[in-house]
Amino acid sequence: MEYEANRRVEASARTFAILERLCEVDSAGVSALAADLEMSKGIVHNHLSTLRELGYVRKLGDDYQLTPRLLGQGLRARSNARLHRYAADLCSEVAAHLTTGVVLCQHAADDCTVVDAAGLPSGADLGVGTTLPLTESLVGLVTLIAGSADEPPADAGTAYDSAGIRANLDADGYATGPLSPDHGGCVAAPILDADGDCHGSVGVVLPAGEQARQRVTEATASLRDRIEARFDSGWADERSFATEKHSWVG
Amino acid sequence: MEYEANRRVEASARTFAILERLCEVDSAGVSALAADLEMSKGIVHNHLSTLRELGYVRKLGDDYQLTPRLLGQGLRARSNARLHRYAADLCSEVAAHLTTGVVLCQHAADDCTVVDAAGLPSGADLGVGTTLPLTESLVGLVTLIAGSADEPPADAGTAYDSAGIRANLDADGYATGPLSPDHGGCVAAPILDADGDCHGSVGVVLPAGEQARQRVTEATASLRDRIEARFDSGWADERSFATEKHSWVG
DNA sequence: GACAGTCGTTCTATAAAATAGAACACTACT
DNA sequence: AGTAGTGTTCTATTTTATAGAACGACTGTC
Structure with a gap:
């Protein structure tokens, strides 16, 4: 039981939660995502920055949005x-x-x-x-x-x-x-x-x-x-x- | 400079590296992925388990493979x-x-x-x-x-x-x-x-x-x-x- | 024009968690 | 039997992700 909890990479799970949420709402800001997912604003910002660096998310004004990269990879x-x-x-x-x-x-x-x-x-x-x-x-x-x-x-x-x-x-x-x-x-x-x-x-x-x-x-x-x-x-x-x-x- | 390095979520970046690698090779085992990405076997296994739990990866025998979940999300x-x-x-x-x-x-x-x-x-x-x-x-x-x-x-x-x-x-x-x-x-x-x-x-x-x-x-x-x-x-x-x-x- | 309420971003100390590396169990091939 | 490969488990250590508050910028309202 100790190991089961330890082998799951929580940070990645959080990143995917943000990504999936973005997939549902098209476009959203840091605060809205943090509220929806019950995470702190700072953390959401870190994950979004990471996703942006990796090319899965882009910023439009103050909102974040998925790029079509997932589509290419899915295909x-x-x-x-x-x-x-x-x-x-x-x-x-x-x-x-x-x-x-x-x-x-x-x-x-x-x-x-x-x-x-x-x-x-x-x-x-x-x-x-x-x-x-x-x-x-x-x-x-x-x-x-x-x-x-x-x-x-x-x-x-x-x-x-x-x-x-x-x-x-x-x-x-x-x-x-x-x-x-x-x-x-x-x-x-x-x-x-x-x-x-x-x-x-x-x-x-x-x-x-x-x-x-x-x-x-x-x-x-x-x-x-x-x-x-x-x-x-x-x-x-x-x-x-x-x-x-x-x-x-x- | 200290902050720039700190705000990137390394664990998530590693997870996506594994995911992208899987996208290229269709199907691969833990050892092969670990060798390609220069990560330890144990770590790759943890990330793969997480991806599997999230539904992005499945196991076929001893090999791991992407599920079509990315396709659905991309579309x-x-x-x-x-x-x-x-x-x-x-x-x-x-x-x-x-x-x-x-x-x-x-x-x-x-x-x-x-x-x-x-x-x-x-x-x-x-x-x-x-x-x-x-x-x-x-x-x-x-x-x-x-x-x-x-x-x-x-x-x-x-x-x-x-x-x-x-x-x-x-x-x-x-x-x-x-x-x-x-x-x-x-x-x-x-x-x-x-x-x-x-x-x-x-x-x-x-x-x-x-x-x-x-x-x-x-x-x-x-x-x-x-x-x-x-x-x-x-x-x-x-x-x-x-x-x-x-x-x-x- | 100052105010209040947003937003996204930055920062830091602390606690949590990801990690390396070795050991394990199992299979296949010699 | 033995060797070399696999995926998996485990633990101690240190990395690092995190909460939460403060910051700066912006948008309305009064």
Whole structure:
């Protein structure tokens, strides 16, 4: 218990608290941040100066504001992750072919994040960067179940039938149900590599109509297979390398 | 001098160094990071644990990897910035109308970052998230010049004619030249608000041909005017609010 | 024109916490 | 078995982050 408290770097946690707060409010002054986060003005100023020195924050008049640096790093992190590299183009392809929505979600500790989206209407609240709860969304739940041998604890109180989903995953490798409490039906399939590690999931929106259901489930299973095949083969992505290096001159 | 050194939060700087390193290499272990950053293994482990607790990093086997959390925050930060909210749709519009590339760049301390791009070929190295140097790119230089009354220091050694660009900005509100050493010609216009603060710039790619030049410069000036008009009026963006709140059900 | 209420910034003594470095547990390969 | 690698734990020491008050500048109001 003594060590657990000691190994956490408090100063960094404070810096991130400030950064996250700035992310919510766009622009704020030292006093407002200090009041919101219950920190002294002097300390907030020190952390903001540090963030500014590192290029994550800039000053506009007397207010501080995030720079787009996080965006660049976030996109770079996504490009580094195999899930996005292997699956993004296939998801677009399926979305276009089925004329429905497809989301690619990456599993994280406490939630899952949409890293690619295709075929969604422009007003959708499922765009890239959206985070969904692990236990309260189908795309999250399938990653949780596929990633661990034991099913989610009963106290999680999920609205889904965990045992049923597990059975569906064991049988078919996908599950069907509402994408989240706020969204309609979808078919969700976890993406596993050869070691059995779960990298995330794909969710394909289910249009109304019973014959669409079969087309979508088949397409989802095929999509999953093609993505996992790339994981297994350590896909060399020659194509993306070829285009990535191409310097563009207008 | 004593205070300057004291107000920087070293622990946070170390955490960000680890985070940035992870961003470059996708996935790495404690020892590798410690060696690269010349830190002790124990310390790297503490910082990684903190980042993991905060949800920015996850563990895959013995390696650590960034989560997509930065992506979500980066996109949210972009949505909060007025530059993106006011200018993104107009840039797309102009790109479609002229059938050329348009980039929207946000000014930061040491560089400028592409926060929106439209009409660029798929292999372009100018996508969202790209950072360009302030003095070695036209889109950066116009923000630098427009943002400060005095011209950039001579020792910056820019390949551009700063005085000439300043004259062009004073006269027309835009400048013409190579977008960067790696790219072709463009017309770049800084975006200023009513207080004279520079928020960034737009860069419109210049296709070959002399009559295209005039069309593009006129379109750029018009684009700048329309964006700045939204800054001046504190554009209420009813439209984006209306669509943003619309929960989408498949 | 002085006043009160802001703001961001600076400063310093004190207490808290980050750190280095060695030891530990575990795995893989020889 | 042995060696070399990993991530992790631990502790004593010193660095350093912190609270809180004072400062200077600015913006209104009376």
